[in-house]
Amino acid sequence: MTLRPGTSPWRLAWRRLARSRATLAFAGLFLVVVLLCLLAPVYAHRVAHTGPNENHITETIKVGGKSEEVTSPTGVPIGPTWHSRFFLGADANGRDVAVRVLYGGRNSLEIGAVATLITMLLAILIGTFAGYFGGVTDGVLSRLLDVIWAFPPVLLGVALGVTLAVGGLDLGVFKLTSGSLLLPAFIVGVVFVPYVARPLRGQVLSLRSREFVDAARVQGHGHLRILAEELLPNLTSTIVVFIPLMLANAILLEAGLSYLGAGVQDPNPSWGTMLAEGVHLTPGAIHLVLVPGLMLVAAVLGINVFGDGLRDALDSRT
Amino acid sequence: MIKRSRPLGLFSLLALTLSLSISACGSSSSSSTNASDTGVNASSPTVTVLMGTAPDSLDPALGASTQSYEATWLTYTGLVTYAHASGSAGAQLIPGLASALPSISSDGKTYTFTLRKGLEYSNGEPVKASDFAFTLERAIKLGWGNKQFLTGYIAGAEAYDEGKAHSISGITANDTTGLITVKLNAPFGPFLNVLAFPAAGLVPASTPMKPLPNDPPAGVGPYEIAHVVPNQSFEMAGNPHWKSEAIAGIPGGAAKVDVKIVTNNQSAAEQVLGNSADVFDWNDSVPGTLLPQVHAQAAARYAQEPTVSTEFFFLNTQAKPFSSQLAREAVNYAIDRRALSRLDGGQLTPACYLLPIGMPGHPSGPCPYGDPNTAPNTAKAKELITQSGMAGTSVDVWSEPHPPHKEYADYYASVLNAIGLKATVKIVAAAQYPATIGNIKNVNPQTGWIAFSQDFPNPVDFYQLLDAESISPTENHNLSQVNDPHIQSELAALSPVPSSKLSTVVPKWEALDEYTAQKAYLAVLGYDEAPKFTSERINFGALVFHPVYGNDWSTLTLK
Numbered sequence: 001m002t003l004r005p006g007t008s009p010w011r012l013a014w015r016r017l018a019r020s021r022a023t024l025a026f027a028g029l030f031l032v033v034v035l036l037c038l039l040a041p042v043y044a045h046r047v048a049h050t051g052p053n054e055n056h057i058t059e060t061i062k063v064g065g066k067s068e069e070v071t072s073p074t075g076v077p078i079g080p081t082w083h084s085r086f087f088l089g090a091d092a093n094g095r096d097v098a099v100r101v102l103y104g105g106r107n108s109l110e111i112g113a114v115a116t117l118i119t120m121l122l123a124i125l126i127g128t129f130a131g132y133f134g135g136v137t138d139g140v141l142s143r144l145l146d147v148i149w150a151f152p153p154v155l156l157g158v159a160l161g162v163t164l165a166v167g168g169l170d171l172g173v174f175k176l177t178s179g180s181l182l183l184p185a186f187i188v189g190v191v192f193v194p195y196v197a198r199p200l201r202g203q204v205l206s207l208r209s210r211e212f213v214d215a216a217r218v219q220g221h222g223h224l225r226i227l228a229e230e231l232l233p234n235l236t237s238t239i240v241v242f243i244p245l246m247l248a249n250a251i252l253l254e255a256g257l258s259y260l261g262a263g264v265q266d267p268n269p270s271w272g273t274m275l276a277e278g279v280h281l282t283p284g285a286i287h288l289v290l291v292p293g294l295m296l297v298a299a300v301l302g303i304n305v306f307g308d309g310l311r312d313a314l315d316s317r318t
Numbered sequence: 319m320i321k322r323s324r325p326l327g328l329f330s331l332l333a334l335t336l337s338l339s340i341s342a343c344g345s346s347s348s349s350s351t352n353a354s355d356t357g358v359n360a361s362s363p364t365v366t367v368l369m370g371t372a373p374d375s376l377d378p379a380l381g382a383s384t385q386s387y388e389a390t391w392l393t394y395t396g397l398v399t400y401a402h403a404s405g406s407a408g409a410q411l412i413p414g415l416a417s418a419l420p421s422i423s424s425d426g427k428t429y430t431f432t433l434r435k436g437l438e439y440s441n442g443e444p445v446k447a448s449d450f451a452f453t454l455e456r457a458i459k460l461g462w463g464n465k466q467f468l469t470g471y472i473a474g475a476e477a478y479d480e481g482k483a484h485s486i487s488g489i490t491a492n493d494t495t496g497l498i499t500v501k502l503n504a505p506f507g508p509f510l511n512v513l514a515f516p517a518a519g520l521v522p523a524s525t526p527m528k529p530l531p532n533d534p535p536a537g538v539g540p541y542e543i544a545h546v547v548p549n550q551s552f553e554m555a556g557n558p559h560w561k562s563e564a565i566a567g568i569p570g571g572a573a574k575v576d577v578k579i580v581t582n583n584q585s586a587a588e589q590v591l592g593n594s595a596d597v598f599d600w601n602d603s604v605p606g607t608l609l610p611q612v613h614a615q616a617a618a619r620y621a622q623e624p625t626v627s628t629e630f631f632f633l634n635t636q637a638k639p640f641s642s643q644l645a646r647e648a649v650n651y652a653i654d655r656r657a658l659s660r661l662d663g664g665q666l667t668p669a670c671y672l673l674p675i676g677m678p679g680h681p682s683g684p685c686p687y688g689d690p691n692t693a694p695n696t697a698k699a700k701e702l703i704t705q706s707g708m709a710g711t712s713v714d715v716w717s718e719p720h721p722p723h724k725e726y727a728d729y730y731a732s733v734l735n736a737i738g739l740k741a742t743v744k745i746v747a748a749a750q751y752p753a754t755i756g757n758i759k760n761v762n763p764q765t766g767w768i769a770f771s772q773d774f775p776n777p778v779d780f781y782q783l784l785d786a787e788s789i790s791p792t793e794n795h796n797l798s799q800v801n802d803p804h805i806q807s808e809l810a811a812l813s814p815v816p817s818s819k820l821s822t823v824v825p826k827w828e829a830l831d832e833y834t835a836q837k838a839y840l841a842v843l844g845y846d847e848a849p850k851f852t853s854e855r856i857n858f859g860a861l862v863f864h865p866v867y868g869n870d871w872s873t874l875t876l877k
Binding site for chain 1: 584659719728
């Protein structure tokens with residue numbers, strides 16, 4: 001294929017992306033998961049006729065004309081009915097698993113998205129400032145990143161989550177209550193900052209001595225303008241590649257933290273809390289871990305394969 | 319005692335892996351033994367007991383959890399102890415290191431014991447009468463969780479605790495005659511039960527005045543604790559200096575006991591079902607999903623034993639919304655105890671009274687806010703919340719993550735939301751839970767789950783939970799913060815009645831418990847049943863399920 005002069009790198013990347021069917025298929029898978037989760041309230045009210053936190057422990061339902069208990073006298077929940085009520089079964093509290101998995105997905109995806117936003121914003125700020133200004137600024141910011149990096153992400157997340165789970169976070173103007181979804185988003189977001197800020201800093205370090213930056217300085221541009229107009233555009237492809245990667249990592253870490261009780265707080269569902277609730281009822285009620293587990297796999301696999309495809313598409317060497 | 323449970327999660331999986339690999343190594347002996355009472359020695363077979371939660375301490379001066387007592391009552395015998403029998407017979411006190419039950423003065427304030435002669439500790443040291451005072455001083459000094467039973471009643475014990483005295487003035491002992499006299503400030507009916515706690519089990523005066531959880535001190539009993547690996551395992555080996563014939567009524571034991579901590583009750587139940595471990599923890603419940611398999615494959619070695627314990631939601635009477643009696647009544651109307659029983663795998667008997675079945679004073683009358691075995695009256699509850707003016711009030715529901723306690727909290731929050739309150743759930747790790755909800759100063763919890771098992775068979779024990787004198791800024795036991803003059807006056811009148819004469823005041827206890835239920839100071843859920851579950855090689859019928867200490871390991875024998 002012969003390219004016409006002037007084809008932008010973005011258009012080129014889009015063409016490469018469009019050629020990768022696997023990438024598009026997995027992006028589609030992720031979008032389907034997102035769409036299903038966004039429709040959770042519609043499903044809950046129009047189809048299942050119950051909310052995500054409503055308990056139906058002692059109720060009975062009709063399944064194929066037969067009356068069945070939502071949970072047995074020994075606490076075993078009903079499995080998938082494949083009917084509108086309890087389509088994917090119930091949990092120990094007699095809550096509709098299908099409703100909870102969709103609401104849980106909303107929470108997991110929302111936390112993942114907000115956490116990724118926090119990670120990217122903080123990482124871009126810290127990475128570019130540290131790389132561009134160097135010296136003391138770089139020293140202080142890099143040591144800050146080292147401190148966060150010194151802890152394994154899960155351990156740091158659990159430590160922060162458990163500490164903040166009861167009292168929330170109160171930094172004066174910035175307050176998060178203990179039950180807020182923003183709290184796990186904040187924790188997950190902060191934990192991953194060094195993983196993005198470090199490479200960005202390295203890239204800025206190599207860019208800041210390039211001719212086009214010197215030229216901007218000679219023209220009298222201020223630091224912020226140089227950062228915004230000269231350096232940031234050159235970091236865009238790196239940032240774009242990091243977004244799906246961080247989103248997948250954030251969703252996984254949120255699930256891990258929630259599983260350990262340090263993420264989304266009860267009774268709000270997330271895929272992680274649902275796995276934790278279901279694990280002690282397996283193998284008798286295997287649907288309790290299969291359903292949220294499969295949703296988690298579908299979402300993370302979708303976004304990861306899409307991220308890989310995006311990276312390949314943005315890589316000029318491919 | 320407030321029942322402790324175990325954390326679940328990553329560490330459970332780790333424990334599961336460890337326990338599986340340990341059991342895979344096959345430590346259990348396959349040799350058989352009869353039930354003869356010859357004592358445990360090097361050739362005795364080994365039995366593997368699983369515990370869901372590690373004991374809080376294996377030093378008797380510190381241990382105050384059911385798991386700790388289960389081990390220490392066989393290693394630290396006091397002047398009196400409990401009969402090794404199931405049911406109400408096990409609640410009877412028998413002479414331990416004392417040659418007979420004490421003589422008690424007519425005013426009920428002086429107890430006189432005579433120490434048996436020729437006793438030796440597990441390290442070979444002779445037992446002396448003066449060791450008794452040292453033992454109690456050590457428990458007080460190290461901060462035993464129930465030390466209020468000592469400092470509150472023994473003359474001079476409080477002064478000793480506060481550092482105003484070098485010894486407890488109310489205890490005198492004569493090493494020559496073996497005579498021990500204990501003087502109380504005021505008569506306290508269950509005092510002999512207090513002396514039956516393992517914390518009052520004698521230790522040598524040479525024992526360091528510091529915590530020894532990993533190398534517990536010498537004691538007198540059929541077993542001694544050895545090879546303690548914190549939060550993983552310990553062994554109950556035979557006490558080489560135990561003379562089975564010395565103390566009538568205490569079995570010498572027939573098997574060494576390997577105790578392993580397995581925090582995942584599913585895994586623990588599967589191990590016992592598959593005979594790779596021998597005894598399931600009676601403090602845990604067999605998961606409902608596994609019960610059909612247990613009933614099908616192991617019906618002859620599984621039973622649900624009633625325990626003298628109560629599960630309830632406390633309702634803080636000093637904070638909104640439960641400062642209103644109407645709001646408290648609403649909760650009692652709205653809770654579906656049948657649902658909570660299902661969450662506990664059917665191992666909770668729905669009830670409404672604080673004093674459980676098996677405890678003298680348990681009322682037999684109908685519950686004031688509806689039959690706990692029928693559907694709740696949610697409409698009435700909503701109406702009461704509206705009348706109380708508390709509709710829309712925010713409520714934090716506290717619990718800990720161990721199933722089904724977290725599930726209880728989720729259910730309870732949904733009920734509170736359904737009747738017009740605004741509930742959120744707060745889950746705290748099991749290890750921190752009692753301290754968190756007992757902190758009025760910083761937390762002051764509005765409501766939450768708790769379970770209480772008897773420390774001794776006397777209703778006074780349960781009424782610590784509603785005694786105004788139990789309210790304290792930290793380590794608060796009266797979680798509903800009840801300060802009711804009627805309860806206080808009744809407790810003042812009933813507490814001095816000795817356990818041996820409890821039958822004379824049963825109607826008064828019943829009336830008091832009915833009054834408590836009427837005032838809705840608590841929302842009682844029901845009474846626990848405990849699983850007695852063993853492997854095939856254990857002589858199931860011979861294993862005593864003790865009403866205070868659960869599975870009596872000294873009665874473990876192989877078929």
